[in-house]
Amino acid sequence: MQSSFPETDLEKWLLGRRKQSFYSSDQRRHREREMGEGENVEVETETESETTSPWNFGRHKQIVELSEKLTNGSLNIKIEAAREIRKLVRKSSSSSSKTRSKLAAAGVIQPLVLMLSSSNLDARQSSLLALLNLAVRNERNKVQIVTSGAVPPLVELLKMQNSNIRELATAAILTLSAAEPNKPIIAASGAAPLLVQILKSGSVQGKVDAVTALHNLSSISEKSTELLNASAVFPLINLLKECKKYSKFAEKATALLEILSNTEEGRTAISIADGGILTLVETVEDGSLVSTEHAVGTLLSLCQSCRDKYRELILKEGAIPGLLRLTVEGTAEAQDRARMLLDLLRDSPPEKRLTSSVLEKIVYDIAERVDGVDKAAETAKQLLQDMVQRSMEHSMNCIQHRAASCTPSVIPST
Known part of the structure; x- marks a missing residue:
């Protein structure tokens, strides 16, 4: 879902083209x-020219x-x-x-x-x-x-x-x-x-x-x-829409949005902002290493707080391809966050789940862009195996947690 934004006033300013007052x-x-x-x-230092030329008495x-x-x-x-x-x-x-x-x-x-x-x-x-x-x-x-x-x-x-x-x-x-x-x-x-x-x-x-x-x-x-x-939230989302997702400015805006996603009011504002979740998904796809990490962290915070409320909103904006790419190309933290979010997004009602053929096609497309045609099949296979393994581990942890919560604290003697 590559997006192309026109060069807005913000972009012109960031590029240094805007007339100054x-x-x-x-x-x-x-x-x-x-x-x-x-x-x-900067630490105060003197350049070579400053140390070799005498201080002007008139100055x-x-x-x-x-x-x-x-x-x-x-x-x-x-x-x-x-x-x-x-x-x-x-x-x-x-x-x-x-x-x-x-x-x-x-x-x-x-x-x-x-x-x-x-x-x-x-x-x-x-x-x-x-x-x-x-x-x-x-x-x-x-x-x-x-x-x-x-x-x-x-x-x-x-x-x-x-x-x-x-x-x-x-x-x-x-x-x-x-x-x-x-x-x-x-x-x-x-x-x-x-x-x-x-x-x-x-x-x-x-x-x-x-x-x-x-x-x-x-x-x-x-x-x-x-x-x-x-x-x-609303002005930050609007500014993030208009700037290059890989810019230093986008890194700062997404960092602030991730902080805001730690409160219920912030999460609600992000979800109802015009294009809020879509803009974060686009940042996951097109951002720098830093801005993608913050963007996926924000989406993960939403989904972890209430999967039923936010999962469909994130899936609707086509987040899966960008998240899959991030599991390969992102920072270590971004990769972990992307995998966690993918696990949460897959945990949906049967009628809403991605079919295996669609998921395999998405993974293969991502692998082809990352490693080329020759290695795409092998990379896709490894990605799918990793996702399956993590899904099994997640399911086993859930079973163990449920079993532990149902075990009586005192077992009566027979």
Whole structure:
């Protein structure tokens, strides 16, 4: 069931073709560094060119002056200083890491964080942009921004009606949540429900940033189910429909859906979402190793919770071929999940079961695509034998369980 989707606005954005607004070049730079591998934050290092060339005295003087303006200047002077910091980091491409570190050491982060709570819209926007540029590729600055108190005002900015400010705040949460020490603080701040609101009503850019930020926060395993509610399912399914199933974005979206499938409300939402189960089945067929693992995990969670409720819904969307392929090509975890789900799907009323000839044909087609015509018969035979063996083991376990449950705890003497 191969599907071909038109290139949507989301796809165009993900491919970098979408026109950017006045602030989005900063957001794009942060996405490029934080979204794809958000957990791989960069350690502050100096390049060879930085270590061999002396620090520009004029630049050092400029940084000290900017810090002084932010600390003691009027509001307009502070706004201008924040804008200059953004420009300074962006212009210093060959020594940007050193520039960020020097600015932080000069004490610019605390006054910039204080500006986030200003009643002046320009002050909020300019400080957000400056902090974003200071945070990117710098683990220490990310942590310092959060410990300086940036999270509460950022949460308030997520509530604003102004879409530009709201989405800049989303980009900031995304960037800061890439640092491991920041995750518990952001998770406890109340940001997650507001990010879910961005999923529903934000721009394409805002939605993608929100997914990535929520994915970063979901790595706190003990809090993952508390961060999301079932209202996130519909926008996540819609975004997953539109993106390439093998993309990094699809991996994050399916990871969040798998978390949501651990609650009854989440499972119900997935089953009633327009094309929800079909989209997961298509991800099993066309996804990357990571997204297929999450997609099959979500389907398995549904079926394990109530086979009678979800089995027919999954079978109806043609899940069998993709699951069979996954038993051969997926990760070890995905293979196990696919086999477990196949066992559950086969455990259906006799009139609903696949005939042996249909199942053999499906297995042979999958084997032919995997190993070619010459080895297809042998591979198909091995697959079928494995499925039969697992089915027998499952049946024997069920018989033993029933026998144990029926055995009296005390056998009376005769």
